[in-house]
Amino acid sequence: MRRPQLLPWRTAGRVSEGHKSADDVVREIGWVFNNETGQTLDLQEFTSTGDHEIFAYLQAFQLDRNDLSQQTLVEIGSGIGRMTSGFSRAFAQVIACDLDAAFLERCRETVAQFGVVERLRTCHVADGRTLAVSDGEADLTFSYITLQHCQHDDALSLVAEAARVTKPGGYVALNFRTWRPVDVLLWPLGKVTRALWRVPRVGPWLARRRLASRIGWQANRLSPDEVSRHLATLPYKFATRVIYHSPHRKFSARKDADLRTFEGVNRSHWWLVAERS
Numbered sequence: 246m247r248r249p250q251l252l253p254w255r256t257a258g259r260v261s262e263g264h265k266s267a268d269d270v271v272r273e274i275g276w277v278f279n280n281e282t283g284q285t286l287d288l289q290e291f292t293s294t295g296d297h298e299i300f301a302y303l304q305a306f307q308l309d310r311n312d313l314s315q316q317t318l319v320e321i322g323s324g325i326g327r328m329t330s331g332f333s334r335a336f337a338q339v340i341a342c343d344l345d346a347a348f349l350e351r352c353r354e355t356v357a358q359f360g361v362v363e364r365l366r367t368c369h370v371a372d373g374r375t376l377a378v379s380d381g382e383a384d385l386t387f388s389y390i391t392l393q394h395c396q397h398d399d400a401l402s403l404v405a406e407a408a409r410v411t412k413p414g415g416y417v418a419l420n421f422r423t424w425r426p427v428d429v430l431l432w433p434l435g436k437v438t439r440a441l442w443r444v445p446r447v448g449p450w451l452a453r454r455r456l457a458s459r460i461g462w463q464a465n466r467l468s469p470d471e472v473s474r475h476l477a478t479l480p481y482k483f484a485t486r487v488i489y490h491s492p493h494r495k496f497s498a499r500k501d502a503d504l505r506t507f508e509g510v511n512r513s514h515w516w517l518v519a520e521r522s
């Protein structure tokens with residue numbers, strides 16, 4: 246209850262436990278990951294959306310230049326494996342980390358069907374902020390549409406964890422959401438929704454509603470400045486930093502990072518792609 250923004254994930258996790266078929270899980274709660282709904286959805290289609298995105302991002306961020314088949318990837322916020330199955334086909338090892346243990350079980354099932362399950366390790370992020378992964382295990386630490394859903398300090402803690410688990414010479418590719426004009430409305434509405442999630446009976450009912458979830462789980466906005474200030478406090482340093490953003494949104498030039506655009510980046514989002522020194 247200290248972190249009400251976790252409620253929709255935990256609710257979706259419990260719903261996923263009640264279904265036998267992975268296709269039914271996708272039809273019932275798949276929208277929490279890719280915002281798609283429909284009675285004809287199935288796990289194959291769901292994972293193909295993940296495949297499409299991961300290979301587009303790896304290519305755009307120039308992270309596919311080395312031999313991925315020799316590398317370990319840590320994925321923070323894997324959910325039920327929409328992207329994890331594609332990662333497991335490309336990388337030697339994938340460590341899928343998520344807050345919800347039921348999602349991780351489903352993730353294993355997804356990877357067993359559409360990826361290479363022998364390459365998968367899962368990591369339950371029970372406290373929402375630390376990873377049970379050793380220092381320097383990862384060649385690449387990747388996180389997509391996850392940090393924006395964490396409490397502000399948890400998100401910063403996960404950024405520090407991403408830096409810790411990435412080996413020198415390895416990369417982090419972390420996706421953040423930053424402020425937009427529409428947040429003038431969304432931000433207070435999100436606070437009200439999260440307060441309602443705490444109300445007995447109403448909360449659990451509301452947490453299964455798509456619109457309310459989409460409003461309420463927007464738990465933080467992190468700007469490049471704030472992340473940069475946080476990185477400066479860490480014992481881990483980065484040799485190169487690139488910020489990728491949408492060509493339809495202006496970002497101010499920076500001394501600490503190159504700016505690049507990629508059409509595939511949502512206008513509200515930005516990515517930090519940085520090499521550990």
Ligand SMILES: C[S@@+](CC[C@H](N)C(=O)[O-])C[C@H]1O[C@@H](n2cnc3c(N)ncnc32)[C@H](O)[C@@H]1O
Nearest residue numbers: 254278322323324327343344370373389391395
């Ligand atoms: C929108 S989903 C994205 C999942 C996946 N990256 C994808 O694109 O399909 C966000 C995921 O982050 C997980 N999550 C939320 N807060 C988290 C935290 N503090 N630590 C780890 N995982 C978290 C949720 O359980 C959920 O699976």
